[in-house]
Amino acid sequence: MKAIVIKPGEKPEIKELDADGGIKAELGGWLEGLRFTDNSYAFIDEEGKEKGLPINELATQLCTKYGVGLPANDCIVGTFILVGTLNEQGEADGDEHDVPDLILEQITATEWRQGKL
Secondary structure, eight states: OOOEEOTSOOOOOEEEEOTTTTTHHHHHSSSEEEEETTTTTEETTTTTTTTOOOOHHHHHHHHHHOOOOOOOOOOOBSOOOEEEEEETOOOOEEEEEOOOOOHHHHHHHHHHHHTTO
């Protein structure tokens, strides 16, 4: 599946991840899911703060911009992976799918490539 991977201090990267374990392998820890939009979902390392992972400023800004629901003064740490929730028929079937094109276009726009919102 096509995913957007944002690592702390790095530019967003579009990656093809294996649907069976690819997200967990990329994160390297227990998955914590965040509902991002109606047709996308984000994953982070559930134990990232306990592990002392670095703050992911771009992912934190992204969650704030899209109203993901971070508590005040909270932040995303470690790797942030964004995937879609709709299959090719436009149905939510409980599996992860390609990140939606609209979100892909917005996140890979010039301001994102420069590390700004």
